[in-house]
Amino acid sequence: MSPFLPYGRQVIEDDDIAAVVDALRGEYLTTGPRVAQFERALAETTGAKHAVACANGTAALHLAARALNLGPGTATIVPAITFLATANAVRLNGGDVIFADVDPNSGLMRPQDLAEALARAPGETANAVFNVHLAGQCGDLAGIRAIARDHHLRIVEDACHAVGTTYTSHNTELCRVGDNSFSDLTCFSFHPVKTIAMGEGGAVTTNDETLARILALDRSHGMTRDTADFVQPDEAFGDDREAYPWYYEMQTPGLNYRIPDILCALGLSQLKKLARFANRRRELTARYDRELARLSPHVTPLARTPNVNAAWHLYVALIDFRALHTDRASVMRKLASQGIGTQVHYFPVYRQPYYRDIDPQLTLPGADEYYRRTLSLPLFPSMSDEDPARVIDALATALKL
Numbered sequence: 001m002s003p004f005l006p007y008g009r010q011v012i013e014d015d016d017i018a019a020v021v022d023a024l025r026g027e028y029l030t031t032g033p034r035v036a037q038f039e040r041a042l043a044e045t046t047g048a049k050h051a052v053a054c055a056n057g058t059a060a061l062h063l064a065a066r067a068l069n070l071g072p073g074t075a076t077i078v079p080a081i082t083f084l085a086t087a088n089a090v091r092l093n094g095g096d097v098i099f100a101d102v103d104p105n106s107g108l109m110r111p112q113d114l115a116e117a118l119a120r121a122p123g124e125t126a127n128a129v130f131n132v133h134l135a136g137q138c139g140d141l142a143g144i145r146a147i148a149r150d151h152h153l154r155i156v157e158d159a160c161h162a163v164g165t166t167y168t169s170h171n172t173e174l175c176r177v178g179d180n181s182f183s184d185l186t187c188f189s190f191h192p193v194k195t196i197a198m199g200e201g202g203a204v205t206t207n208d209e210t211l212a213r214i215l216a217l218d219r220s221h222g223m224t225r226d227t228a229d230f231v232q233p234d235e236a237f238g239d240d241r242e243a244y245p246w247y248y249e250m251q252t253p254g255l256n257y258r259i260p261d262i263l264c265a266l267g268l269s270q271l272k273k274l275a276r277f278a279n280r281r282r283e284l285t286a287r288y289d290r291e292l293a294r295l296s297p298h299v300t301p302l303a304r305t306p307n308v309n310a311a312w313h314l315y316v317a318l319i320d321f322r323a324l325h326t327d328r329a330s331v332m333r334k335l336a337s338q339g340i341g342t343q344v345h346y347f348p349v350y351r352q353p354y355y356r357d358i359d360p361q362l363t364l365p366g367a368d369e370y371y372r373r374t375l376s377l378p379l380f381p382s383m384s385d386e387d388p389a390r391v392i393d394a395l396a397t398a399l400k401l
């Protein structure tokens with residue numbers, strides 16, 4: 001029997017291992033030279049001016065919420081189909097979350113969904129929107145920005161699925177996810193299941209130098225040793241006007257969300273492979289699309305955004321289980337018995353008990369409809385050319401199609 005196919009997994013090669021071993025033999029295990037090297041490489045890859053690496057994607061989102069002061073008395077729009085961390089990043093900082101609906105066929109927040117969510121912001125003006133590039137593709141970024149501008153919203157992209165994704169905007173200019181053409185900040189995750197792996201790892205990119213400085217300070221306790229930052233010269237400098245060698249200063253308390261040098265060694269090595277991994281994900285996605293066509297209309301791929309060249313993180317099939325007189329759990333179990341792992345991305349976050357308690361009346365029909373049909377099939381670069389056909393054959397059998 002063929003080896004078990006999980007829905008996603010990392011690809012670690014000998015040179016990745018050698019890079020990590022090299023870091024382990026070096027001077028620094030925590031913040032060393034590879035952190036800044038990784039940040040430079042990521043900024044170059046994404047086309048952003050600045051990249052701030054941090055502990056994981058959740059930390060990246062939390063740092064973003066803090067840098068934009070999304071605390072008590074603020075409201076942030078978050079699409080209902082995402083991982084918990086997108087909404088929690090705002091809540092953990094004391095800001096309110098207003099969930100937006102999504103397109104039932106792509107899982108992406110549309111401009112009209114953002115407008116509808118804004119109309120629900122009760123007696124308060126919203127401050128920001130966290131947009132999510134589900135499965136690796138982005139939606140109508142220009143449309144989202146137009147509404148955000150009208151309402152003076154800051155824009156954060158949750159691009160944890162979308163490193164390597166490119167798109168052309170209406171003026172046909174080629175943009176890269178992370179270059180912040182349509183946003184203030186972009187957050188990435190380098191969890192092993194994502195497109196490049198660091199074990200745990202994350203980053204925020206921005207073109208705003210002030211935000212980049214805030215993010216970098218907040219990542220490490222809010223402490224600075226840069227003499228130009230010091231606001232207490234009497235405490236900082238001796239009679240010779242030299243800063244005391246032990247002195248550091250903290251003007252706003254921060255966190256320890258640092259990423260170790262060891263993991264940046266892995267990230268640097270993996271980042272070199274991003275184009276190869278992304279292209280392989282696109283090839284496998286094209287194979288899935290061809291195979292899936294014969295299961296139409298009850299099984300369809302995600303609706304695609306024109307002009308987006310996604311570095312697919314997930315291969316999502318939308319399955320009308322009801323029309324096929326079956327249910328998702330039994331299909332997942334049948335596939336698992338055939339050595340095929342699947343997953344659901346995601347249960348609508350607004351239906352989690354914590355958020356239900358905050359807004360028990362809310363229903364978001366697009367998100368619910370998306371959730372009813374979604375199933376993520378195996379997708380990772382080391383899958384074989386034949387795997388998509390094997391998966392779709394097994395799916396067709398499980399669905400009695």
Ligand SMILES: *Cc1c(COP(=O)(O)O)cnc(C)c1O
Binds near residue numbers: 059082132160188200
């Ligand atoms: C993975 C993920 C996160 C969190 O990233 P971690 O690195 O696991 O903390 C946030 N948002 C989305 C959409 C994700 O897929």
